[in-house]
Amino acid sequence: MQLPLFEAVPNFSEGGDSAKIDRIVDVVSAVPHVRVLGLHSDPDHNRSVLTFAGEEGAVLDAAVALAKACLREIDLSSQTGEHPRIGSLDVLPFVPLEGATLDDAARLARSAGERIGALGVPVYLYEAAATTPNRRNLADVRQGGYQGLAARIQDSIWQPDYGPSKLDPRTGAVVVGARPFLVAFNAYLDTSDVSVARAVASKVRERDGGLPGVKALGLLVGGKAQVSMNLTDLETTPLHVALDAVRSVAAEHGASVESTELVGLAPLETVLQTARYYLALRDLDERHVLESGLWKP
Amino acid sequence: MQLPLFEAVPNFSEGGDSAKIDRIVDVVSAVPHVRVLGLHSDPDHNRSVLTFAGEEGAVLDAAVALAKACLREIDLSSQTGEHPRIGSLDVLPFVPLEGATLDDAARLARSAGERIGALGVPVYLYEAAATTPNRRNLADVRQGGYQGLAARIQDSIWQPDYGPSKLDPRTGAVVVGARPFLVAFNAYLDTSDVSVARAVASKVRERDGGLPGVKALGLLVGGKAQVSMNLTDLETTPLHVALDAVRSVAAEHGASVESTELVGLAPLETVLQTARYYLALRDLDERHVLESGLWKP
Numbered sequence: 273m274q275l276p277l278f279e280a281v282p283n284f285s286e287g288g289d290s291a292k293i294d295r296i297v298d299v300v301s302a303v304p305h306v307r308v309l310g311l312h313s314d315p316d317h318n319r320s321v322l323t324f325a326g327e328e329g330a331v332l333d334a335a336v337a338l339a340k341a342c343l344r345e346i347d348l349s350s351q352t353g354e355h356p357r358i359g360s361l362d363v364l365p366f367v368p369l370e371g372a373t374l375d376d377a378a379r380l381a382r383s384a385g386e387r388i389g390a391l392g393v394p395v396y397l398y399e400a401a402a403t404t405p406n407r408r409n410l411a412d413v414r415q416g417g418y419q420g421l422a423a424r425i426q427d428s429i430w431q432p433d434y435g436p437s438k439l440d441p442r443t444g445a446v447v448v449g450a451r452p453f454l455v456a457f458n459a460y461l462d463t464s465d466v467s468v469a470r471a472v473a474s475k476v477r478e479r480d481g482g483l484p485g486v487k488a489l490g491l492l493v494g495g496k497a498q499v500s501m502n503l504t505d506l507e508t509t510p511l512h513v514a515l516d517a518v519r520s521v522a523a524e525h526g527a528s529v530e531s532t533e534l535v536g537l538a539p540l541e542t543v544l545q546t547a548r549y550y551l552a553l554r555d556l557d558e559r560h561v562l563e564s565g566l567w568k569p
Numbered sequence: 570m571q572l573p574l575f576e577a578v579p580n581f582s583e584g585g586d587s588a589k590i591d592r593i594v595d596v597v598s599a600v601p602h603v604r605v606l607g608l609h610s611d612p613d614h615n616r617s618v619l620t621f622a623g624e625e626g627a628v629l630d631a632a633v634a635l636a637k638a639c640l641r642e643i644d645l646s647s648q649t650g651e652h653p654r655i656g657s658l659d660v661l662p663f664v665p666l667e668g669a670t671l672d673d674a675a676r677l678a679r680s681a682g683e684r685i686g687a688l689g690v691p692v693y694l695y696e697a698a699a700t701t702p703n704r705r706n707l708a709d710v711r712q713g714g715y716q717g718l719a720a721r722i723q724d725s726i727w728q729p730d731y732g733p734s735k736l737d738p739r740t741g742a743v744v745v746g747a748r749p750f751l752v753a754f755n756a757y758l759d760t761s762d763v764s765v766a767r768a769v770a771s772k773v774r775e776r777d778g779g780l781p782g783v784k785a786l787g788l789l790v791g792g793k794a795q796v797s798m799n800l801t802d803l804e805t806t807p808l809h810v811a812l813d814a815v816r817s818v819a820a821e822h823g824a825s826v827e828s829t830e831l832v833g834l835a836p837l838e839t840v841l842q843t844a845r846y847y848l849a850l851r852d853l854d855e856r857h858v859l860e861s862g863l864w865k866p
Binding site: 277279307309310325369459511512515529530531532533534536537538539540543544546547550551552553554555556559560561562563564565566567568569 | 574576604606607622666756808809812826827828829830831833834835836837840841843844847848849850851852853856857858859860861862863864865866
């Protein structure tokens with residue numbers, strides 16, 4: 273039996289200096305039994321998103337090593353970026369993969385938070401790892417960015433979960449948490465009218481009475497209306513169900529889906545669901561996939 | 570860079586005695602760096618199909634070890650089975666996987682044939698490994714089963730490629746060859762009229778002017794008309810193209826596809842093709858699949 277696997281998806285405040293980014297990523301790759309699964313660096317937002325995975329101990333060690341590297345390499349006070357941020361290592365979510373639960377990921381987040389706090393930086397726990405309701409929502413913790421946090425860190429309800437109650441302007445604070453696995457799935461419409469994307473998003477998202485486990489926003493991206501979705505309950509709402517809904521609501525507005533994209537990773541099961549549904553391949557499972565037999569540990 | 574990978578899909582003449590089958594499969598599993606990907610044993614046909622894969626040297630060693638075990642364990646003269654067969658280890662095809670060509674697989678088949686012939690059993694090379702045109706087609710080599718081969722093994726055109734020109738009734742002969750990877754994909758229709766399946770098969774298969782890389786037969790399986798397909802050119806004719814053709818021809822006969830099945834393995838790319846097509850996921854590739862990042866060596 274394999275040990276439970278976790279993913280970490282740290283966001284750090286450097287998106288342009290590739291030598292610096294490489295040094296930070298190398299620290300993670302150097303940890304035995306850790307797999308770097310992806311890196312997306314965005315110079316405009318001066319921000320990078322790294323994805324890595326492994327067993328609990330390996331992911332924990334890599335996350336702490338990453339935090340050290342970010343605190344050493346990134347001087348928040350000397351740089352700018354469009355994206356609101358509060359720290360050199362800005363956000364560090366842990367995600368349960370195979371064999372792991374959200375509670376396991378929350379436990380891992382707290383262990384990481386404790387060790388990162390001990391490096392001398394304030395740490396806030398969010399979402400499934402939060403210690404109080406007002407910290408569950410990441411946007412609330414980061415409200416106002418570095419300046420906003422600096423103004424309220426002395427309030428008793430904003431005492432950090434770990435580390436000092438004092439911000440160093442070079443490193444700021446770190447928000448560490450646990451969240452379920454999600455698939456980021458965007459649909460581009462054949463219109464530049466963002467109001468169509470917004471209408472579709474509002475119709476399909478769970479919050480407004482749409483599909484379970486679907487968050488959605490209407491955006492304008494590269495001149496095209498985009499329905500940007502996060503799918504968090506793929507068993508109930510697989511990609512094809514979400515897309516069918518987008519296609520059908522878009523059609524009511526005279527629009528159609530031109531193409532879609534995955535941002536980041538999707539589990540193999542997501543692709544198998546699609547083949548099961550469209551090809552009527554009732555019994556299709558992982559064991560039918562050649563690479564699964566060749567690669568699986 | 571990874572070394573080229575090969576698959577071997579031996580068919581051996583024992584489908585009921587599970588202790589015997591286990592002993593044969595264990596010999597393969599014991600070879601380092603060999604992955605057993607599947608085993609299908611059929612007591613009615615008294616026949617098992619084993620699938621294993623690995624790099625060239627490992628697959629070669631495993632194939633020879635398997636041949637030894639079959640010759641030792643299976644006494645062809647003391648048993649019966651519906652499927653036409655000529656040997657204890659009846660057929661041994663090698664298939665090129667990642668990084669390997671059909672020529673590479675043919676070379677591997679000849680090395681295996683030479684070593685298996687040295688064990689004292691006649692070996693015929695077929696398909697891409699064949700040394701004469703009349704041996705390319707497996708059905709020609711096996712025509713008439715053991716009795717048929719026994720009657721012609723003394724003919725000069727049926728001299729074995731390796732091993733003695735004499736059949737031992739306990740072990741028979743082995744047909745070793747190389748063929749392209751294929752996906753076995755069956756569609757069940759909502760009718761018990763096999764003539765519909767035959768009409769569909771004839772319309773979709775390449776031989777009769779249908780789709781490139783498609784072999785198809787109409788069968789009656791479990792009371793349902795089944796279109797049984799082998800797809801050998803998945804780039805040109807992916808699963809969804811073959812299935813769309815089956816659905817449309819079946820509709821002309823008033824029938825529809827109830828379900829489909831894969832027999833054996835399909836490459837991950839096959840499933841990705843499906844998702845790309847139905848979900849308009851233009852840029853989907855292996856790197857989007859979480860397990861690919863976690864598992865790939």
